[in-house]
Each structure stands twice: as C-alpha cells, then as structure tokens.
Amino acid sequence: MEQPSSHLKVRRADGVSVVEFADRKILEELSIQEIGEELDRLVETEAGIKLLLNFKNVDHLSSAALGMLITLNKKIKERKGSLKLSDINRQIFEVFKITKLNKVFEIHDSAEQALAGF
Amino acid sequence: MSSQIPDGFDLDLNGLCEMVVRNDLRSAKLPEDTILAELNRHGYSEDTVFAVKLALEEAMTNAVKHGNKCDPTKRITVRYHIAPQRVIIMVRDEGCGFHPDTVPDPTAAENIERPNGRGIMLIHSYMTKVYYSPSGNEVWMLKLRDEPRN
Structure with a gap:
C-alpha cells in the first residue's frame, strides 16, 4: 500500500515502514523542514515504529538533512522504535563518515x- | 566594504565575478546554479562538483541563517573565479561575523547527537583551503581540480 505524500513514498513490508524519497534533490535545505515534518507525522502514527529510510533516489544532502535525521532517530528511540538507513551512495556515505554519523545510524548496503535485520 | 584576497588564493580582485542575492534560501540557490554550471562546462569531476555544491550550500545557509539571521532586508554577496584548474568562491553576509575556532567539534562524543553544527566542518573537509576574514562575515573557499580528499 502506498500513501500519497509530497516528498516521501511510504510502503509497508513485513511490519516495517519503508520510506523512499520522491526527488533526488529533496534533501536540500529548502525542503528539509517539510520532509522532517512528514517523517515526524509518520513516526507519531505508530509507537515502536520500525522505519527504513531508503536513500536510493538521493544524490545530495546537506548538514541540515543530517540534523533532521539525528532528531528523527532520537524521536524514534524515545518511542521504542528503530531506524535503519540503506542504499546510500558512495558520495553521501562519505559525508556520514566525515561527520562520524555512520557510527550513530545503522546503515545497510541494501x-x-x-x-532482514529488524 | 571591499574584500581582500586572502594569502594563498593568488588572485586579482578583477578576476572575480560577483552576484548579490536576497537573504532567503531560494535566492541562495541562484549562485549555486550558476557556479555548478560553470564547473560542468569546465569538465570538473562529479566528486569535485559534489564537494563544491556541498560547501557552497553550507556557506550560503550559514550566511542566510546565522550571519544575516534570516533578515529579508539583508543581502549575500558571492564572488567567484572558475578556472580550468581551480575554483575560488567567496561568500559574504551582512552580519556581525563569528570566529570559526569557537564552533564546537561536531564529531566529539558529547556533540555527536546534536542536530546542528556540521556545516563548517563539511566546508573544511571538502575544500582545499578555507579562509575566514578577520571580520568573520566572509568566507573564502578554494578547490583544486580533482584533488583527492584526505
């Protein structure tokens, strides 16, 4: 089941909410607040949510996007849920490594x- | 207020193009679009374009939010020089400036889960050389062609 959303494509798979970003450049500063708000609303719909953010459509991100992900991760943990990231391309994974956020987030290749790890 | 070319940037002020934009995030994209198009025209690698885009976006965001404090009456000045072997970009806001040494290390254990404070670190990581004016409201960034990042 896919829910319509301006920035996100959300589907359910084995009890996990799988989120893809609708636009390659959505993680830029201009839209990051809206994306954060959409993800917040999603997290609030389900206590203990299992959330997978799939980055396969993303080819750029900023420090504002990293901040949004950190805030989201905290909120999910507070609500006893779990967040995983996947399909992060080489250039973007480098940003996670530089900022050492690859140690904060659980990141999978696919x-x-x-x-399989939820 | 006129800029001084920082040491090591080896450039004549007359060799710089200039854009002045309004102080909002949408306007802040305009210099980025122009500069990245120039980089592509010069055949810079994808990694270099990614690096310049990231650093410029962080510098512009800092100028809008922290320098000019989202004040719509203020402006951001961008000067740039794009040559076959190097890219130089200056971003200046109309704020009262800051000292980069006072920004805490965002990778330190006590800061790693803070949502803010990574922009300056990313600029330094992706650019070959970064210089802040003594007034603290002007940042100069140099990127050499296809230099491997450390």
Whole structure:
C-alpha cells in the first residue's frame, strides 16, 4: 500500500515502514523542514515504529538533512522504535563518515539487508 | 566594504565575478546554479562538483541563517573565479561575523547527537583551503581540480 505524500513514498513490508524519497534533490535545505515534518507525522502514527529510510533516489544532502535525521532517530528511540538507513551512495556515505554519523545510524548496503535485520 | 584576497588564493580582485542575492534560501540557490554550471562546462569531476555544491550550500545557509539571521532586508554577496584548474568562491553576509575556532567539534562524543553544527566542518573537509576574514562575515573557499580528499 502506498500513501500519497509530497516528498516521501511510504510502503509497508513485513511490519516495517519503508520510506523512499520522491526527488533526488529533496534533501536540500529548502525542503528539509517539510520532509522532517512528514517523517515526524509518520513516526507519531505508530509507537515502536520500525522505519527504513531508503536513500536510493538521493544524490545530495546537506548538514541540515543530517540534523533532521539525528532528531528523527532520537524521536524514534524515545518511542521504542528503530531506524535503519540503506542504499546510500558512495558520495553521501562519505559525508556520514566525515561527520562520524555512520557510527550513530545503522546503515545497510541494501533495503533487503536492512529489512532482514529488524 | 571591499574584500581582500586572502594569502594563498593568488588572485586579482578583477578576476572575480560577483552576484548579490536576497537573504532567503531560494535566492541562495541562484549562485549555486550558476557556479555548478560553470564547473560542468569546465569538465570538473562529479566528486569535485559534489564537494563544491556541498560547501557552497553550507556557506550560503550559514550566511542566510546565522550571519544575516534570516533578515529579508539583508543581502549575500558571492564572488567567484572558475578556472580550468581551480575554483575560488567567496561568500559574504551582512552580519556581525563569528570566529570559526569557537564552533564546537561536531564529531566529539558529547556533540555527536546534536542536530546542528556540521556545516563548517563539511566546508573544511571538502575544500582545499578555507579562509575566514578577520571580520568573520566572509568566507573564502578554494578547490583544486580533482584533488583527492584526505
């Protein structure tokens, strides 16, 4: 089941909410607040949510996007849920490594691998 | 207020193009679009374009939010020089400036889960050389062609 949303494509797979970003450049500063709000609303719909963010459509992100992900991760943990990231391309994974956020987030090569680990 | 070319940037002020944009995030994209198109025209690698885009976006965001404090009456000045072997970009806001040494290390254990404070670190990581004016409201960034990042 896919829910219509301006920035996100959300589907359910084995009890996990799998989120893809609708546009390659959505993680830029201009839209990051809206994306954060959409993800917040999603997290609030389900206590203990299992959320997978699939980055396969994303080819750029900023520090504002990293901040949004950190805030989201905290909120999910507070609500006893779990967040995993997958399909992050080489250039973007480098940003996670530089900022050492690859140690904060659980990052998998593919959505299949991430789903198997929930 | 006129800029001084920082040491090591080896450039004549007359060799710089200039854009002045309004102080909002949408306007802040305009110099980025122009500069990245120039980089592509010069055949810079995808990694270099990614690096310049990231650093410029962080510098512009800092100028809009922290320098000019989202004040719509203020402006951002961008000066740039794009040559076959190097890219130089200056971003200046109309704020009262800051000292980069006072920004906490975002990778330190006590800061790693803070949502803010990574922009300056990313600029330094992706650019070959970064210089802040003594007034603290002007940042100069140099990127050499296809230099491997450390």
